Amino acid sequence: xxxxxxxxxxxxMCLYSCAQQxxxxxxxxxxxxxxxxxxxVVPDLNIPWGMEFLPDGSMxxxxxxxxxxxxxxxxxxxxEGLPEVYVRGQGGLMDIKLHPDYENNGWIYFSYGSAEGxxxxxxxxxxxxxxxxxxxxxxxxxxxxxxxxKKGQHWGSxxxxxxxxxxxxxxxxxxxRDVNPQDITRDGGKIYRLNDDGSVxxxxxxxxxxxAKSAIFSYGHRNPQGMVMHPKTGKIWVNEHGPKGGDExxxxxxxxxxxxxxxxxxxxxxxxxxxxxxxxxxxxxxxxYWVPSIAPSGIAIVYSDNYPDWQGxxxxxSLKFQYLERLVVKDNKVTKREKLFEGLGRFRNIKQAPxxxxxxxxxxxxxxxxxxxxx
Amino acid sequence: MKxxxxxxxxxxxxxxxxxxxxxxxxxxxxxxxQEIYTDFCINCHMANGEGVEKTYPPLAKSDxxxxxxxxxxxxxxxxxxxxxxxxxxxxxxxxTPMGLDDKEVADVMNFINNSWGNSNTxxxxxxxxxxxxxx
Numbered sequence: 001x002x003x004x005x006x007x008x009x010x011x012x013m014c015l016y017s018c019a020q021q022x023x024x025x026x027x028x029x030x031x032x033x034x035x036x037x038x039x040x041v042v043p044d045l046n047i048p049w050g051m052e053f054l055p056d057g058s059m060x061x062x063x064x065x066x067x068x069x070x071x072x073x074x075x076x077x078x079x080e081g082l083p084e085v086y087v088r089g090q091g092g093l094m095d096i097k098l099h100p101d102y103e104n105n106g107w108i109y110f111s112y113g114s115a116e117g118x119x120x121x122x123x124x125x126x127x128x129x130x131x132x133x134x135x136x137x138x139x140x141x142x143x144x145x146x147x148x149x150k151k152g153q154h155w156g157s158x159x160x161x162x163x164x165x166x167x168x169x170x171x172x173x174x175x176x177r178d179v180n181p182q183d184i185t186r187d188g189g190k191i192y193r194l195n196d197d198g199s200v201x202x203x204x205x206x207x208x209x210x211x212a213k214s215a216i217f218s219y220g221h222r223n224p225q226g227m228v229m230h231p232k233t234g235k236i237w238v239n240e241h242g243p244k245g246g247d248e249x250x251x252x253x254x255x256x257x258x259x260x261x262x263x264x265x266x267x268x269x270x271x272x273x274x275x276x277x278x279x280x281x282x283x284x285x286x287x288x289y290w291v292p293s294i295a296p297s298g299i300a301i302v303y304s305d306n307y308p309d310w311q312g313x314x315x316x317x318s319l320k321f322q323y324l325e326r327l328v329v330k331d332n333k334v335t336k337r338e339k340l341f342e343g344l345g346r347f348r349n350i351k352q353a354p355x356x357x358x359x360x361x362x363x364x365x366x367x368x369x370x371x372x373x374x375x
Numbered sequence: 376m377k378x379x380x381x382x383x384x385x386x387x388x389x390x391x392x393x394x395x396x397x398x399x400x401x402x403x404x405x406x407x408x409q410e411i412y413t414d415f416c417i418n419c420h421m422a423n424g425e426g427v428e429k430t431y432p433p434l435a436k437s438d439x440x441x442x443x444x445x446x447x448x449x450x451x452x453x454x455x456x457x458x459x460x461x462x463x464x465x466x467x468x469x470x471t472p473m474g475l476d477d478k479e480v481a482d483v484m485n486f487i488n489n490s491w492g493n494s495n496t497x498x499x500x501x502x503x504x505x506x507x508x509x510x
Contacts (some may be wrong), residue, residue, distance in 0.1 A: 046456070047471055064471060088474035089415050152415040152473060175414060269413075270422040295418075322430060346469070364456060364469035 021245050021267060022278070023291045028325060028337040035309055038341055038368040041359070042071045048361035049157070050096035050111075053353045055103055060131075061367060062110070064092040070134065071367075081129070081136035086113040086122035089152015095169075097159040099128075099196060106130040107196070111157040111169060114144055121150035123187065124157060124171045128198075142198030143169070143215060145187035151175030154188075154241075158227035163234040166201060167194045168252075170238065172223030173260070177274075181220050181260045184212040189260060191224065191238065191252045193217035205255030220258040220283065221250075226299030226316060237287075239296040239316055242266035243274075247293045248286035249314070251332070259283035265291055288327065288334045295320035298349035304356040306372065315340075317347025317360065324350060324360060344368070401485060401498045408486025415473045416483065424491040430468065432461040435491035448499065448507045451480050477504040 042048075047064035054060065058072035066085035070077045085093045091113035099107035107128045114125035123145035129136040154172025161167055173180045173189035181189025184206055192215045195201055206212035226239035236252045246266020250258050263280050267273050279285060290296070298317040302310045314327040321339070324347050328336040341347075349361035358370040412420075420426050424435035434440055439461040440447050449455075454472040458465055475483070478501045488495035 046454075046469065086474075087472070092471075092474075153418075268422075269417045320427060320430065 021291050022265060024289060024337075026334050026337050028294075028339050030342065031338050031340070034340060035373050036307065036340075036370050037373045038344060038360070038370055040366050041369045042069075042076070042367035043365075045069075045361070045364075045366040047092075047348060047363050048367055049092075049094045049348055050159075051349060051351060051359060051361055051367060052096050052098050052108070053355070053359075054098075057355075059367070060096055060108070061361070062093045062096045064094065066093045066112075068093065068096075068110075068136075070131075077134055079131065079134055079136060081139070082110070082112070083114065083116075083125075083127065083139065083141075086115040088113060088122060088150065091122065091124070091152070091155040091157075094124075094155065094157035095159045097161070100161050100165060108136075109142075109159050109167065111155075111159055113155060115148060116144060117146060117148055119148040121148040123148055123174065124155045124169075126159070126167075126169055126194075126198075128196075140198065142167075142194060143192065145171045145174070149174055149176070154223040156221075156224050158225060158238070160227045160229055160236060161196075162229050162236060165196055167196050168192065168217065168227065168236050169194075170221065170224035170227060170240075172221070172225075172240075177222075177261050181222065182257070182262065184209070184216055184219055187213060189219060189221050190216045191218045191221060191227075191236070217254060218252045218256045218258060220256075220260045220262070222260040224250075225297040228299045228301055230301055231303045237299060237301070237314070239299050241295055241297075242290070242293055244269050244271070245289075245291035245293050247290035247296050249288045249296075249299075249316075249327075249334075250284065250286050253284075257283050258286070265289040266293070287329075287332055293320060294318040294325060296325075298347065298351070298361070300350040300352050300358060302352060302358065304352055304358070306356050307358065307370075315350045315358070317350050319346045319348065319363075322346055401489075401496065404482045404485040404498065405489050407479075408482035408484070409490075411475065411479050411483040412486050415475065416487075419470075424487065424493075429464075430466075432459065432464075432466045432468070434487045434493070436493065437461050440487065440493065441495070444499075445507055448480060448484060448504055449510065451475065451483060452477075452504060452507060453509045477501045480504045 048061050049064050050062040052060045061069040068079040094111045097109045109128045113122045115122040125144040126142045129139040153175035156170030156172040159169045180186050200214045207214045222240050224238040224240040239249050243266045246264045296316045300315045302313045316325045323342040324340040326338040327334050345365045346363040360368050419431040426433035455470040458467040481499045481501050481504045484499040
């Protein structure tokens with residue numbers, strides 16, 4: 001009888017809960033002790049979306065509202081000369097990335113919301129420029145997503161280089177879920193690959209397909225806001241936001257389709273389903289998915305000797321739960337998840353800097369450096 | 376006397392017409408506001424305005440929203456930073472300006488003011504939003 005009751009209760013639960021979701025295979029734990037602490041190095045920032053470290057030890061920080069900050073000798077200076085930034089919803093001034101050979105050529109890459117071109121609204125644009133004192137010069141426009149739209153969502157934005165010097169960046173689905181991500185003739189829901197000067201590499205997967213956007217490297221993405229080259233394998237890792245559940249980590253490969261929104265571990269914010277399936281032939285499974293969502297932004301892979309406890313770990317910022325997540329990955333399987341620095345704030349960005357230290361951009365707090373706890 | 380009645384009657388008619396127009400435009404504004412909400416707000420404040428515990432304050436049955444009309448408009452228009460207390464719980468978050476124009480701010484205010492058990496028939500107008508300045 002007892003058994004019957006439990007079965008009955010279980011069945012009813014299944015019937016009444018709308019759109020059952022399969023939770024993440026590994027759940028996040030709070031570690032009993034962390035041997036590292038955070039210290040604020042650049043205080044009082046609103047949304048520090050991107051950051052870069054210049055050879056002289058100073059730092060460039062992008063504020064989403066459109067300000068480019070040069071932090072040098074403990075002081076913030078505003079750098080002028082950016083094109084007009086279209087701030088709307090989740091978009092604005094977004095990522096920044098130095099050319100791998102910055103010391104010799106001085107190129108700095110930016111992603112931002114741009115209203116240029118036809119139609120109301122805006123879309124994600126990529127430029128490169130040089131820093132000349134407190135002004136940007138030599139601006140070159142490399143890519144602009146179309147069409148413009150007044151939608152507030154999913155601008156992507158992250159920029160990364162691989163070992164061969166190719167430039168990768170993301171544009172999210174721009175709030176047009178059912179149209180953009182699966183269509184290679186349209187922008188949005190894509191990872192792009194360009195040469196460093198903005199030209200399209202001849203061996204890009206859709207070169208030769210007359211209708212396709214030849215800059216596309218992979219598609220079927222929702223909103224990738226973290227991107228890093230794995231320091232050992234040289235592969236490009238991204239994390240992307242799902243809706244309610246279904247955030248993902250993917251290793252992007254040429255021409256692959258990552259499935260959004262045909263397959264997903266997520267459901268609508270309202271709790272209803274938009275797809276019944278989580279896998280399909282011809283579409284890639286994520287390396288890892290989060291249910292419930294943590295709202296991942298920024299990704300770093302630790303390889304510095306300063307963090308022996310975290311060697312090889314993947315770090316991901318959580319906007320939603322205001323912690324830094326550490327994932328232990330073995331043979332492309334996540335085996336452990338930890339919540340670090342819980343409650344510090346919305347982690348927008350995480351990077352390992354050339355000085356071997358980890359830096360995180362935390363909303364409303366600033367840039368924090370992660371250092372060994374001296375006790 | 377006849378003239379008096381006529382005046383009263385026309386007065387009532389005009390009054391009634393104005394009220395109906397206002398209700399109509401409130402309803403239309405709420406409908407537009409729902410779309411704005413789905414685009415700009417839902418990922419943090421969630422589908423039923425319930426927010427996220429300790430992180431994003433609820434909008435549904437929020438005493439803050441009810442009692443701080445101007446501050447709520449200002450928060451949507453210019454962003455919100457620093458501690459606020461909502462239904463007895465403190466939130467110290469950081470909401471950035473969404474880049475909405477005054478009409479869109481009015482629409483989304485009317486939507487959240489009249490959803491999930493909230494009710495506020497005093498329409499927020501574009502002009503009211505325009506008059507709210509940054510602090």
